[in-house]
Amino acid sequence: MSQKDNIPTNEVIVDDITSKLEAECCVSGENEKLGATAEDVAKAERDSQIPKNFEDSDAESDKEEHDDDYVDEVAMKDLESTLSDKDKELKYQEAVKLKAQGNEEFKAEKYLESIATYTKALRICPLKYPNDRSIFYANRAAAKTKLDRKKSAIDDCTKAIELNELYVKAYMRRAKLYEDTEKLDESLADYKKILELDPANREAREAQYRLPPLIAERNEKMKEEMLGKLKSLGDMILKPFGLSTQNFEMNQDPNSGGYSINFKQNPN
Known part of the structure; x- marks a missing residue:
């Protein structure tokens, strides 16, 4: 997983802030009703900082790290340093x-078996053959796709591309998986890369026209949802002051595109 994948989106950040504020409001209200002590409140606040899925996330991380199809290339590199060229050729x-x-297993629709076989190939194929290893990863991704293991298939396609940046089939496979998982921007980027490598690729050319309107529609929907959440957040913050977001009018400057905010004492 890349560092970029770990960066939360604006929507996630707003959801997190809103949920925490709502939780704090509920805790404060209950504390007032029950006459909680300062020590009780402090403990409740500390407990609220522990993610609900803390143990689950650790277990999931551990599971991903020890999947049956995991390939430890660091260990492989150490092992290969002790092998002769002849031994490496035999392994290849x-x-x-x-x-x-x-x-053959893939053609026979034995997808689980083919995943296991490609994994065996990856675990013994010397690292000095990146193009072959790239094909093994891409083929394994195809088998995983048949079993709807899309995230893992995307990871395999990414690995295939890292090993061979000119591998059009891996880009194509990943572009389709990105679109299937609603990662439209990433899908479009892959299709554009395909056109750089293969300008006559019909599927990639069609995607260049098909995806931008879908991305614009999605972004508009996300913007509306975000504004709605921000409005709820603003109302929550302003409520103790006897105000709401209706007290503030936002106007867009048609020339600059910027916004100005005007205060209204008695909104309709």
Whole structure:
């Protein structure tokens, strides 16, 4: 997972702030009713800082790190440093045979078996053969896609591209997976890359016209949802002062596109 994937979106941040404020309001209200002590309030606040899914997230992280198809390339590199060129060549030939076996299993719709076979190939194919390893990852992604393991399939496509930046099939496979998982911006970026590598690619050319309106529609919907949440957040903050967001009128300057805010004492 890249660092970019770990960065929360504005929508997530607003949801987090809103939920915390609502929780604090509820805790404060209950504390007033029950006559809670300062120590009780402090404990409640400390408890509220612990994520509800703390244990679950750790377990999920551990599961992902030890998946059956995990390939430890660091350990492979250490092992290969002790092998002769002849040993590496033998391992490479065995990996090629496994790829052929995985292809036959895929054609026979034995997708779980083919995933396991491609994984075996990846675990023995020397790192000095990046193009072959790239194909193994891309083929494994195809099998995972058939089983609807889309996130893992995207990861495999990404690995295939890292090993071979000119691999059009891996870009195409990932672009479709991104679109299926509603990551439209990423999908469009992959299609654009495909056109750089293969200007005659019909599917990529069609996507350049199909995706931008969908992205604009999604962004507009997200903007409306965000504004609604921000309005709720503003009303929550202004309520103790006897105000609401209706007391503030926002006007857009048609020339600059900027906004000005005017205060209204008695909104209709």
